[in-house]
Amino acid sequence: MDVTQRRISKIARGVRIFTNQIMRRMGVGPSELDVLLYVRWHPGTTLTELCRKLEIDKGAAARQLASLQTKGYLRREPNPADGRSQLLFATEKGDAIRSSKQHLEELFYEWLLEPLSQTEQEELARLLEIVERRCWEERQSDFPHVRERFLEEEKRRAEQEPRTEKKGGE
Known part of the structure; x- marks a missing residue:
């Protein structure tokens, strides 16, 4: 059972919605922000690498890159190793977006934590650090433990399905 009742996800979603609203006013949508x-x-990544890492469609990525370039957030340079591809770099304006996003998130979290005392904020930060470290370590190793739990759950579900079907078919 999830004792957090998905509160971490709900908080993250609130921050993301707020940040996306403000970023849109700056002319950058959520998908473009991910790409940027x-x-x-x-720096110096290619379209192919970007699509592979972000698991996005090449056509959609190309449109986002063109839009970001037109808005002055990124630039392309010829790839000296491969004349057919281009290397992608954020411009100063593109670098500033990261600072803007980070600032918006900090504002939101400062506001969110105002009802807590300094001691409560420090305890929350300490506990979140433990959870974040565990998440980071799992992500770095490509989620073996969580994937294993998911697969075990799927296996149990699959084993139960034939019995359920038999009972319904009798």
């Missing part, structure tokens, strides 16, 4: 942040963290 990836390019910012991986």
Whole structure:
């Protein structure tokens, strides 16, 4: 049972909705922001690499890149290793977007934590650090433990299905 009642997800969704609303006013949609942040963290990446890592369609990514370039958030350079592809880089304006997004998130979290005392905020931060570290370690190893639990759950569900069908078919 999830004792958090998905509260971490709900808080993250609230922050994301607020941030996306403000970013849209700056002319960058959520999908474009994902692409821009990836390019910012991986300067010199290619369209193919971007699509593979973000698991997005090449056509959609190409449109987002063109839009971001038109808006001045990124630039392309010829790839010296492969004349057919281009290397992608965030511009100064693109770098500033990350700072803007981070600032918006900080504002939201500061507001969110106002009802808590300093001691409560510090305890929450300490507990979140433990959970975040566990999440990071699992993600770095490509989610083996969570995947295993999911597969076990799927197996149990599949084993129960034939019995359920038999009972209904009698």
